[in-house]
Amino acid sequence: MDWEVVIGLEVHAQLNTTTKIFCGCPTAFGAEPNLHTCPVCLAMPGALPVLNGAAVDKAIALGLAIGAELNRHSIFARKNYFYPDLPKGYQISQYELPVVGKGALTVQLPDGGEKVVGVTRAHLEEDAGKSLHEAFIGQSGIDLNRAGTPLLEIVSEPDMRSSVEAVAYLKKLHTLVRYLDICDGNMQEGSFRCDANVSLRRPGAPYGTRAEIKNLNSFRFLEKAIEYEIVRQRDILESGGRIVQETRLYDANRDETRSMRGKEEANDYRYFPDPDLLPLVLDESRIERVRETLPELPDARRMRFMRQYALPAYDAGVLTAGRTLADYYEQVAVGVDGKLAANWVMGDLLGALNKAGVELEDCPVSAGKLRLLVQRIEDQTISGKIAKDIFDELFHRGGEVDAIIDSRGLRQITDVAAIAAMVDAIVTAHPQQAADFRAGKDKLLGFFVGQVMKASQGKANPDQVNAILLEHLQKG
Amino acid sequence: MELHEFSLRELRQGLRNRDFSSVELTTVLLKRISALNPALNAFVTVTESDALAAAATADARRAAGEDGPLLGIPMAHKDIFCTAGVRTTCGSRMLEHFVAPYNATVVERLTAEGMVMLGKLNMDEFAMGSSNETSYFGPVRNPWHTGMVPGGSSGGSAAAVAAGLVPVATGTDTGGSIRQPAALCGITGIKPTYGRVSRYGMIAFASSLDQGGPMARNAEDCALLLNVMAAHDPRDSTSHPAAASDFLRGLERPLQGLRVGVPEEFFGVGLDPEVAATVQAGIAELARQGAAVQSIRLPNNPHAVSTYYVLAPAEASSNLARFDGVRYTHRAPNPADLTELYQQSRYEGFGAEVRRRILVGTYVLSAGYYDAYYRKAQQVRSLIREDFRRAFAEVDVIVGPTTPTPAFPLGAKNADPVAMYLADIYTIAVNLAGIPALSVPCGFTAAGLPVGMQLMGDYFADDLLLNVAHRYQQETQWHRAHPSVHAREA
Amino acid sequence: MAFDQDTVRRTAHLARIALPQTEIPAVADQLERIMGLVEELRAIETTDVPIMAHPLDLDQPLRPDTVVNQDQREVLMASAPAAEHGLFLVPKVIE
Incomplete structure (x- = not known):
């Protein structure tokens, strides 16, 4: 027993x-x-x-x-x-x-x-x-x-x-x-x-x-x-x-x-x-008097996060485990996608803090800056991948999001003509792979995307690269 | 009349008229202390140079136009009140070398008024005693008869005031420690309503019973001192917000129509017949002035002593735990370990009576006895308070003897602690209830020993008690009698 | 007899007072007399009588949460029987 x-x-x-x-x-x-x-x-x-x-x-x-x-x-x-x-x-x-x-x-x-x-x-x-x-x-x-x-x-x-x-x-x-x-x-x-x-x-x-x-x-x-x-x-x-x-x-x-x-x-x-x-x-x-000064309590806040930001229970639980973290998240999530904001706070931010042994209270990246960074992903100024580099720089060296984007020329390329030119050059340079793709080797699309992104130093909009490549390869 | 016999009113007049300065007055009293203290042992510490400096400061303040009622007037504190820079022993070896870095609120207030402290007064160790024989610094002697005890625990204060070493002194009263020595030394002393006088810096014996108060040669002087001592103190959680009052205001009210209750329980077995007759004469004087005297009952008063000897030792056993040899007290030399440090320091630092009371208190609080003794005593305490509530619905003042006997010989009650405890049989109930009470001299025995009459009042009726005592003293001369003390022969 | 010698020893230990063996019989006798004095309490009828812990029927006053500290370690420790480096010293505490 x-x-x-x-x-x-x-x-x-x-x-x-x-x-x-x-x-x-x-x-x-x-x-x-x-x-x-x-x-x-x-x-x-x-x-x-x-x-x-x-x-x-x-x-x-x-x-x-x-x-x-x-x-x-x-x-x-x-x-x-x-x-x-x-x-x-x-x-x-x-x-x-x-x-x-x-x-x-x-x-x-x-x-x-x-x-x-x-x-x-x-x-x-x-x-x-x-x-x-x-x-x-x-x-x-x-x-x-x-x-x-x-x-x-x-x-x-x-x-x-x-x-x-x-x-x-x-x-x-x-x-x-x-x-x-x-x-x-x-x-x-x-x-x-x-x-x-x-x-x-x-x-x-x-x-x-x-x-x-x-x-x-x-x-x-x-x-x-x-x-x-x-x-x-x-x-x-x-x-x-x-x-x-x-x-x-x-x-x-x-x-x-x-x-x-x-x-x-x-x-x-x-x-x-x-x-x-x-x-x-x-x-x-x-x-x-004390009741009036009580903050929103963790359970209530967790439920609200799930509702208001459309977060899964797990994310809401992690983000409301501490008042400072929850406050930080809510500042990041203003006007941006809740889940995207949650991914950034729970992933990149907490990871960096943990690695550096720094408390959130002393975080070098303010919630406002992180929000701007997420906004720049959403408005397609930068890609998610570029954003990670910028976050790294913000965390370790400081600076402003837009200034870093501009000074390092990280703005995403969304000009169709410019992307088409790159695609044309890459397809021309790899005739064998282009032929194989057309013969049915679909997996080679990934290869072409990679080559174009590489040529654009990561700045080309991946969705556009995808679309233009498909069009180009199929029509060729 | 000599300077050392002046009342506060007379001293103030003299200082105002520039008949004498505070320095001159202080010098006269310091000389008297140095001549008579060896015979009385009323002072544990005399602060001669500090006193002269304070007197000079008071004279300067007066020269600058100040005229406070206590400015430049000498006094002394019971050695239970902490005084910054001057040792505070509480009559114990435990604190023989303890110098507090702070003043008790009472000390602070009286000093601010410009009073001149001549020193610290002897007392029963940690205020535990009724004869002043438990002091580590030796017994105090009664100025009326140096073979007799002065009472306790404020025996040094009572003896010093009676002998004209100081016009007024502070005392504390946990079970009668102001009133009983005041009665035995022929002076006037009041235990105020609990909460009137701050306990901050007053070394605790039993916190729910302790109350500081003035000891003087007449009721008016007590009122003058209490005017300054009574005040709300935010540093003491048990200080009453309405503690302050003007105790001089109603002093002259005639006694016509005053309802006086005389409790049967205060005139029973154990009361010395001479004391009984003397107090009855005192009551007759109140009646002569127009008071309506009636007999009353305080049926639970006979339980006061047993209630007190559970509650007071219980609180004391805990209050005195801080005297442990670690931070500022006596420490036994070379303790082998921590337990020995505690046990040996506390054995050596405390005298026999203090150790006894700590043991009683520890016992009644210990597992298995709490309900039978401690909780029971707290309930009986309620009954005792109810007695007074009922009585004060019918009368304004309760009057009886302060003590069952006049002063007794030194050593007479040392063999049996219980015999000594019964010296406080009439004073203890007042502390349990928390009401005010006062002792006034009302005559002498055939052997020339003073007798005290106790006046008890309802909560915050301190002013009424002072009023009654003052009117009584307007028509009697007992408080004007002075003992003739002689310097001890070499 | 409430206060036998063992009770005295146990109580003295709780109170951390080292009573020499020679004093214990006399102390036991005195404490027995004192307990005899208070014994009469047990017989008093107190059913439904409330306890009285304090003479004042007042509430505990509350203090504002502001620092009042005069930074006077030296004077506060001046009467210490043994102190070093700002610490009170005692024989080793075994935990």
Whole structure:
């Protein structure tokens, strides 16, 4: 009998506010150690937290986007434990009453199907600082720049049944938080982190004991860690063993999960309502204000792309996976064929960016230039092949589309007389092939087209070359 | 009358008339501190040169035409308020060498008014105590009898004001820490409505109970100080938007028609008969001035102490977790590992009473006990607040003793923590509810120890309490009595 | 007895306080007395009584998302028992 894997994810999204959740220190990544600290985030005596309104708004935005209940009354609690990167000796989090309640996310699967994954809750909390171990012998250095960065912890229901579904959910959430502009989604820098709860059961049986896997900072690691965990748990269960509820760490170098047992004390977090903070109350006007600023969400945009630009589902999915890419595409697609624009954005543009290791935000070819390039193909000023050369030049050396066309003499030859003259010369130069064509070797048309295009340095209009060649060969 | 016995009103008049300068006044008090503090141990830190410089600045401001009510007047802060550049110990070894780089909001506001800080006042460690014996810097002694405790935790503040070392001081009150020492030292102190006075930079004991307030020799002086201390502070989420008020405005209102409630529960078993009689005489004086006195019930008041000793230690156990030996506190030498760094630093840095309360708080919050103790206490807290709500529908002010006994001898209650906790039996319910309350001197025992009468009011009735206390003090002389303290013999 | 010596040890560990073995019996006795004091709470009827977490019936105020940082690392770290290169130092953290 088969095993069914049951997966739930806990995602920590760092909210991209300007300042920390409870003080006015900047959240910017990469500053010198402890420069972005103050009495509040260093937990100095008498310092008190005051909640950042922008963090609340970003939590509301997520709640609205996943159709979740927004709790009009939520409570901040203290989670008590000692750790050097936790200056107060407690983390301010939300426990019994989170700001965002039940919601759901519709996830597109690679096989074209869809799945609805429940979101249990999302709550606001503060990030911890960092312990640095490299520079000192026998000691760790504590940097509290990150301490107090706002986090939204988004907890899913145990609704996923494969690593593929888990990855699809995480990707969808990743897309969503960037669309909403609530998190920069940078997984390497830890702005978007994921823990996975994984258990096995016989189909239809109650949930099995789960292991919590930490440190999954890429989609790939999430997939591999779950696959490893499925095998590990199955081997234990099938040999009659029992799964221990525990926290496990994914080690990417060895591609395995290992227990954090022993490192982790028997925790008793002693949650209680933080008396330094009052209940967070969301009034309707605040919620409406956030609702008005919500962008078009990925699902709606994907459907619109299919409709408005006549794109296949696959193209629409790729182009709406990121808000910046979708915005870029829509600028390119103004007044040109949607599918042609999509081919250029998904093919040449993304390919070039990928090869050069450049982000779309820093793309040297603006959407306006790419649109003009596509227009020049459509109005037959240049051929698609020439366009690729021009794109290459725009990408690597810059310049303007029309100026490049003119200065390099790339304008397509559409003058019938000029093309006819070239065709005449080529056919005359190859009498044997012309005779063979007339004798029925149709394939030789390609040979003639190639020769004419070569003679025109690629500038002759291929459709016209085709037509004139046929006419010339048949009549001859 | 000597300069060190002047009220704020008299000091201001003297400064205005150029009878003396702030520098002269400051010098007189600094001399008195240096003579008497060895006997009282009220000051942990004396900031002599800073004080003289601040006094000179105040004199210059006055010369330039300023005339604020507190300009150039000396004072001192309980060592729980952070003071930029001057160490803030909170009475603990943990913070023996801690210098805050910022001022508490209260300090900032009083300094801006031109008050001259003479130093930092001794206190029970982290404000946990009712006798000022838990301070790492040694006990404070009661100026009326140096063999007796001054009360706590603001014992240094009460002793310093009573002994004329400063005309006014700041204190904090979590379960009676302003009122109880004020009563035991014969001065006037008010715990304002929760949310009146910013807690920013005031080292937290129990955040939902802590409130700073003034301690002075009369109600008018308290009002003057509270006028500046009470203000909305955006740096404290629990600061009330309507915190500020003019507490002098209604001070003179006659007491005719005032409805006074006397709770039966405050006159039961455990109340010293001399204290009872003295407070009854105080209540009679209010009646003589036209107040209508009636008996009331606060049925849940007997649960206040047990409720408090769940909630306050719970909050404290978490509030004091930041004192971990990592960033600014005492650190045990050469810890073998991180756990030892924490455990040893916290063992060495905290005194026995603080450790006890941290343990109690940790226990009541821990898995399996939260509902039985913590949640239960939060519910009983509701009941205690409801008692007051019902009472204030019938009366304007509730009056009773501040403490069950007068000052007791040093060491008398050290063997049993619970005996010490019962010293706050009448003051704690007020903090649980968050309402204002004040202690005024209302007489002396046969042994010459002061007795305090407690006035409790509804939320934001701080002005009414000051008004009643002021009118009482217009007709009585108890607050004008001064102890004669002698410099300790060499 | 709620506060036996094991409970004291476990609680002290949670609170990260190193109580010497010699102090534990006395501490257990004191904590037992304190818990005896609060024990009476359990008998109070509180069905349907709401909890009171705070004296103020107000909402949490919200702060504007603007930087207020005085860049004062040196003074903030001046009381640090051990610091180097702008980092607080502790015995090695094992993860």
